[in-house]
Amino acid sequence: MDTTHKVTEFPSFGEKPEQGCKHIIILGDGMSDHAVERLGGKTLLQAADKPMMDRLAREGRCGRLVTVPEGFPPGSEVANTAILGYDLNEVYEGRGPLEAASIGYDMADDDFAIRCNIITLEDGKIITHNGGNLETEDARVLIDYLNETLAAPINERERKQLGISAETSFQRVKFICGIQYRHLLVIKGGNKHIVCAPPHDHPNEAWRPLLVKPEEASVVSGFPADPTEASVVSGFPADPARLSPQQTADLINELILRSQDLLAKHPFNLGRAARGERQANSIWPWSGGYRPSMQTLMQQYPQIKSGAVISAVDLIQGIGKYAGLRIIKVPGATGLANTNYEGKAQAAIEALKTDDFVFVHVEATDEAGHDGDLELKLRAINYLDQRLIRPVVEAVEKMGEPVCIAVLPDHPTPVELRIHVNEPVPFLIWHPGIVPDGVQRYDEISCVSGAYGLLRLNQFIQTFMSIGH
Numbered sequence: 001m002d003t004t005h006k007v008t009e010f011p012s013f014g015e016k017p018e019q020g021c022k023h024i025i026i027l028g029d030g031m032s033d034h035a036v037e038r039l040g041g042k043t044l045l046q047a048a049d050k051p052m053m054d055r056l057a058r059e060g061r062c063g064r065l066v067t068v069p070e071g072f073p074p075g076s077e078v079a080n081t082a083i084l085g086y087d088l089n090e091v092y093e094g095r096g097p098l099e100a101a102s103i104g105y106d107m108a109d110d111d112f113a114i115r116c117n118i119i120t121l122e123d124g125k126i127i128t129h130n131g132g133n134l135e136t137e138d139a140r141v142l143i144d145y146l147n148e149t150l151a152a153p154i155n156e157r158e159r160k161q162l163g164i165s166a167e168t169s170f171q172r173v174k175f176i177c178g179i180q181y182r183h184l185l186v187i188k189g190g191n192k193h194i195v196c197a198p199p200h201d202h203p204n205e206a207w208r209p210l211l212v213k214p215e216e217a218s219v220v221s222g223f224p225a226d227p228t229e230a231s232v233v234s235g236f237p238a239d240p241a242r243l244s245p246q247q248t249a250d251l252i253n254e255l256i257l258r259s260q261d262l263l264a265k266h267p268f269n270l271g272r273a274a275r276g277e278r279q280a281n282s283i284w285p286w287s288g289g290y291r292p293s294m295q296t297l298m299q300q301y302p303q304i305k306s307g308a309v310i311s312a313v314d315l316i317q318g319i320g321k322y323a324g325l326r327i328i329k330v331p332g333a334t335g336l337a338n339t340n341y342e343g344k345a346q347a348a349i350e351a352l353k354t355d356d357f358v359f360v361h362v363e364a365t366d367e368a369g370h371d372g373d374l375e376l377k378l379r380a381i382n383y384l385d386q387r388l389i390r391p392v393v394e395a396v397e398k399m400g401e402p403v404c405i406a407v408l409p410d411h412p413t414p415v416e417l418r419i420h421v422n423e424p425v426p427f428l429i430w431h432p433g434i435v436p437d438g439v440q441r442y443d444e445i446s447c448v449s450g451a452y453g454l455l456r457l458n459q460f461i462q463t464f465m466s467i468g469h
């Protein structure tokens with residue numbers, strides 16, 4: 001019998017199954033890909049120079065994972081949530097609540113948090129979703145201004161309309177400054193059953209027809225292609241603690257219209273107009289929801305006493321926060337090809353000294369896929385391998401305690417398609433003492449014959465967390 005292909009019952013950890021084992025997941029966003037003619041029919045992971053991932057695959061075990069549940073779009077927030085084992089049907093609340101967690105805003109149960117872009121309108125159309133590359137310092141001035149000018153009068157009128165006492169209505173609306181053009185609108189008692197238009201999906205379209213509408217309570221359909229754009233509910237009961245969908249839509253639309261008056265007169269935009277530059281002249285809220293009801297990973301896996309998430313992406317930080325992980329912000333982590341790989345590696349190594357569970361997310365591979373840049377994506381995979389995974393593995397081998405490592409993407413972002421696709425992703429799991437499964441390399445094709453086979457959704461984290469326990 002060829003021992004390199006021996007498959008043993010999983011998962012005992014080495015010779016000391018009673019011993020605790022720390023866990024680290026290293027995720028290359030959008031890393032997997034398709035076969036490409038320019039690479040002689042190889043996939044990107046087959047062609048990339050990534051000796052460390054290949055070594056871990058050779059010494060460990062591989063498989064493939066379905067990361068996107070049926071009916072959901074293959075978005076990173078969906079796939080990363082599923083990889084951590086959560087049921088999207090139970091916990092998915094859109095971007096607003098995830099970004100709230102990343103910003104550090106602790107949502108109350110009756111809060112409704114919605115992503116609030118500051119965008120550019122011209123001649124009745126959406127020109128950019130990013131307010132003419134708005135910088136965070138400038139955005140902070142505008143957000144402060146909106147909080148001073150907009151929240152109070154709106155609340156007063158709304159209070160009378162709804163017959164709510166002055167005390168409870170006082171904090172109905174709040175803007176919270178995020179990063180660049182990406183901010184947050186929190187509406188106390190707002191209703192999530194509304195239909196909003198993501199502004200990046202509607203460039204050069206008239207904005208008025210895209211204003212917020214209440215969901216049709218009677219619509220029953222599969223999960224929409226974009227969860228922010230349509231309804232999945234089969235009738236929702238009126239909640240006395242919340243505004244109705246219509247009231248919420250009316251309130252947001254009034255905020256949008258008034259923001260346009262106010263922002264057009266602000267010195268920042270007057271200055272931009274004088275220089276012939278694009279103005280940041282309207283708020284545009286989309287993708288809102290309530291505080292997700294997520295059990296922490298510690299509640300689900302008692303072997304995890306504390307954990308950390310390392311990512312430049314606010315959505316991933318938000319998922320980690322609700323999963324009970326502390327957010328480690330690494331200086332120079334940009335989400336782009338120039339991201340601070342070494343800084344992330346060091347942060348992960350430090351976290352492994354104090355925490356039992358570390359989730360490291362690198363965005364650069366996905367960005368290169370969206371750019372359709374083959375060389376850049378190959379380089380991003382190589383950088384992830386050599387500048388992040390290698391130092392982590394070297395440190396883990398010197399540590400006095402066992403660490404279990406997993407490497408995987410969240411979804412493919414093929415360079416020739418430039419969008420996310422919904423296909424299983426290859427993964428590898430490695431730890432000291434693991435019995436190899438014969439897979440020699442980490443790539444889309446080799447992992448098909450891995451010992452774990454094809455796993456679905458939460459089966460990955462359950463398998464991974466059972467190692468060493």
Ligand SMILES: [Zn+2]
Binds near residue numbers: 420
């Ligand atoms: Zn992407």
